[in-house]
Amino acid sequence: MASLPEGLLDGGVWFRVEEPGTASAVRRAAERLAAELVMPEHRIADLSIVAAETAGNLTKHASQGTVLVRPVRAADQAGVELIAVDSGPGMADLRRSMGDGHSTAGTLGIGFGAILRQASWSDLHSVPGKGTVMTVQVWPGDVPERGWAAGVTRPLTGESVSGDAWAAREAGGRRQVLVSDGLGHGGLAAAASHEAVRVFHKTPAVPPAQVLEALHRALGHTRGAALAVAELDPEAGVVRYAGLGNISGTVLSADGGRRGMVSMPGIVGHQRRQIREYDYPLTPGAIVLMHTDGVVDRWNAGDYPGLLSHSPEVIAATVLRDAGTRRDDAGVLVAQALS
Template sequence: MDPLGPEREDSWLRLEDASAIGAARRMATALARDRGFDDEHVGQVAVAVSEAASNLVKHARVGLMLIRPHPGALGTVEVISIDSGPGMSDTVGPIRDGYSTTGTLGIGLGAITRLADSYDIYSQPGKGTVLTMLFTARGTSVPDTVACGLGRPVGDEIVSGDALAFEETPDTVTAIVCDGLGHGIGAAEASREAVRVFRAAPEVTPVSMIERVHRALGHTRGGAVAAIHVDRRSRAVTYAGIGNISGWIVTPTGRQGMLAMPGIAGHNARHMRESRYELPPHAVIVLHSDGLTERWDLAAYPGLLRHSAHVIAGTLFRDSAIRRDDASVLVIRTGP
């Protein structure tokens, strides 16, 4: 039995040679079948994922691909492809039939975008490309999601000491991010306990959530934790945190940090409070563990804030994750 329960680890595939293309295709088709896709649709998923993986191997030299179930839609498969390859100055032209430019990810991109039920792409010359795809079983609506969380363990660890979860409604997003103290199984036990508490009552206020998590983590190593409630209709966010989870409100002109209290949830958290912030138009929320450097600046990525939460999270994850620590990032779009 898995001592950590049912929470699923993000499993990133490293695409370095042609043998990895088949592994990506098999993973995607198995997941699509498990999610109720018909044979024709499974074949389309196989083609799109194979094309994306092939592009990584051919043109980006080294890339990463994440294939997983959508966290809030049982009939949907998410695919996120990230690389630090040559990138493209034009992501519209490559989608046209017959377009091909040597040295870019243009080959096959048109087929990928036609076969996916939803997609987004962001690329910069010299920095690389992030491509995201959603595939949804026939008869199921494509989820109108505004949030995306990504994570990975440090080094050769099997599990990450970070964990996150979120719940969406048409007008709100509630979420939790936890960084268990240290690494490995012990850290993962703490962070997954925090997620379990969140899933039991995601509707409570952020400060109430932090209080519940603090009590629940007493038998674990403890960790840093942040909880958030985003109201997209009233344009407000309520935030509470203990320890060094970073919370930011990001706009095209800069970012504003959200207040967390010092301490370790489960062991040393004397003061708990929540803060409320007004959301500027088109603001994006970013929460991340200290496995991401705080030196990121989304102003260095022109137009990125207009893209999906998946693409923003993938870009931050690619360029800001620290290799010597578990890493997790959650991105929430607050506007259209």
């Protein structure tokens, strides 16, 4: 078996999909990842169809298409996820566009139908003039319960790994998320963020400020990172937030409200003036959106009708597409206030 691209068993690998040959590379990478995850042969065959059609649609219909191939894991199984992102032309009538027989490129028009039949789960959002984001998952068995949080990261152009990372956990009745931006770029920045994720998952179920204290003590041997931890408590109607460094956090309510959350100056593992935890209102249907400084705050949810009702994966990838920069690692996490 050919070796996997660097990062494929971790945060995944992005492919620019502009020619049919690149679509083949996406399919092969998905197949290799599935084999590494010991998925059964018949599901690898289904995944091959999903990957080929997903990437093929980008080459035929889209502008500036990219695909992220990465693993997804549940308690008792692992699958493969593909997130396809493009910058146009977008679709005004999703139901018609996704039906068999509809084509804008003179083909048979069976791509979306094949994807939906073979995939275990999928989600798609499209805005005419802005583009489309679609995520599809192929699992070896039954589809796990949908997650309440997910993130997407992308390395600086020219780098094979990203120094940004995210994590989510449920521990001791607490739903907590982490966003990390390792200082600099490349392998050392990635190592700092990977260590942050590891320690985050091992830390006892304590409030965000105490989690951040534990991370600060643990990252002293690394390059250091900007970090933020948020805890969603829908029953209490609050999100608790603690951050050090340039991580941005925002609460987006279902009625269009937007409220920023405060991170303190510092570098986790090296420079810590103070760690403070703040509480913010969390209304039903709200989402918590966190991102690194590789994503700018020029994104407006009002420009994307219906987006906030979609999966965290689709929301995060949409923000990364339109607000992420290519001059830095970029990472976005979305957590939903589900009761």
